[in-house]
Amino acid sequence: MRFNFSGLQGIYNQAINDNEKTLAFQLNNGNGRFVFMMFFDDTDDSKDKLFIFLRNINFLVKLKMYGSHRQGTFDVYINEYIQEKIIEELQLNGNHGNFNFEDFLIELNTQIPATYNRANRIQTIRQIWNNLDNDFTNELVDEAERIILKGIVHLPEGKSPREKTLRKAYTYIDANPDDISELLESLKERNITLSWTDNPDLEISFADALMRIN
Structure with missing residues (x-):
């Protein structure tokens, strides 16, 4: 499925205007803990990608972003495998009851902060760094x-x-x-x-x- 994380617009534009090259923040939703990361340096292969680290299951989601980010378009494509991983992170039971994945993404999108805090960004990265795989940290x-x-x-x-x-x-x-x-x-x-x-x-x-x- 395709989804636009439009909630990233404010924090993205602030980072670009402030010449910040790294963003990291955590969103808690239900039992899930989702760490969003973006890297903007021209030397990063990860530019224009959204990384979401699922802390409960120690799984890193890597999503290519499309569209004009300045204008609020952050389109990503989430396949069934990634959907199942996100549902696993939420620790939902059985057939997930009345859970609707798109509604969940819409809610998560509204939780994205409009601004960032430099110190919180560093603390967030510190908390998960040792859980990230070596290939990813070597990229960073x-x-x-x-x-x-x-x-x-x-x-x-x-x-x-x-x-x-x-x-x-x-x-x-x-x-x-x-x-x-x-x-x-x-x-x-x-x-x-x-x-x-x-x-x-x-x-x-x-x-x-x-x-x-x-």
Whole structure:
């Protein structure tokens, strides 16, 4: 079936206007816990895809989005297999009673927030990161094996930090989500990126990273 998640329009437009490249938020419906994720960086293969992580059953739904997102068109095609997975997430019993899948999607669509919160986004990703399969996490970050913060790098003029590099901060820096948001905002404003390693002897602290920026 085809469905338009039109409720994404507000939060999508806010992210684009704010130059945010990552969205993540959780919707609770019945017994189901649905984590919506979108990634907008031009270097992401996942651009123009909607990811919904079903937390009860640890299953990731990947949906290609069609239409003019700015105008509120987020058409996706949901096959029978995905429908059954979503119903499984809802923990419905037997023949599902009077459950109507399209009515459920309409209700879920109305729950989508109109705006996002940077700190909540980071907290949401942290909560599910270890439950995501390696292939997917490798899509989201550069050099997934390098997760130890080594330092900062000032980029040459005209070159911007890659979201896939900055995104590691969400899960691999032990700091308050609000502080992480401020860090990433400062990096983007000053055209600085983070450097990562797999050598624990080279690790620097979050405080050290801030000092090197300032």
